[in-house]
Amino acid sequence: MKKWMQFLVLITSITSASVLLASGGEGGGSQMPPVTNAKWKAECGSCHMLYHPGLLPERSWNKMMAGLDKHFGENASLDAATRDEITRFLALNSADKQDNRRSSRINQSIPASATPLRISETRYFISKHDEVSASTFKRKSIGSAANCVACHKGAEKGDFSESQVKIPR
Ligand code: HEC
Ligand code: HEC
DSSP states (O other): OOHHHHHHHHHHHHHHHHHHHHHHTTTTOSSOOOOOOHHHHHHSSSSSOOOOGGGSOHHHHHHHHHTGGGBTTBOOOOOHHHHHHHHHHHHHTSTTTOOSHHHHHHHHTSOTTOOOSOGGGSHHHHHHTTTSOHHHHTSTTTOSTTOGGGTBTTGGGTOOOGGGBOOOO
């Protein structure tokens, strides 16, 4: 290879590396990576969509998993072994353990003194949805703000990118 060509290859690889870094933001990427666990999928996806663990901090998941008998007006109790396995999975992948920009923004929007159980009540969620009216969330095709997957088709995989947002009628 000619010297100038080697130089060109070098510059090209440096440029693409820095583009990757820029899209990566604070180290681990801007989007939450998809994560899964069989018990979580079976037990936490039976009444509603699966909420990615990176949407809430560990203390929120711990509190939720300790009160499953009174889960938003439902009894979602599990046997101790299943509950403990799911709790560990949620904790390991929680917003304060994840290295991606989305999760750290959510985490930073929650005061240290608060332990929210609803993603839809975090400051981050509210600021991102200030243009969606209450009546839109109540549409039959949506139901409530908690039904992320109605508008974000990749929600269960942790994909909330703006280009994928589509509000159903
Ligand atoms: C028996 C049915 C049922 C099961 C099983 C269940 N949930 Fe729920 N969950 C609900 C209901 C009902 C709501 C409130 C939904 C709404 O407001 O639209 C809810 C809400 C939530 C929310 C809040 C969403 C938001 O941001 O407003 C989270 C997070 C959640 N559930 C996580 C879990 C996890 C984790 C599990 C598994 C351990 C689980 N759920 C199992 C019924 C259930
Ligand atoms: C009624 C439809 C609807 C529902 C339901 C909904 N969203 Fe959204 N979401 C939107 C719209 C619209 C935007 C703004 C997109 C834009 O700025 O172009 C948005 C933006 C976001 C963003 C920011 C995207 C970005 O990159 O800036 C995140 C994260 C997000 N939503 C998460 C959620 C979560 C988590 C839930 C469920 C707890 C949810 N959304 C429920 C419509 C919805």
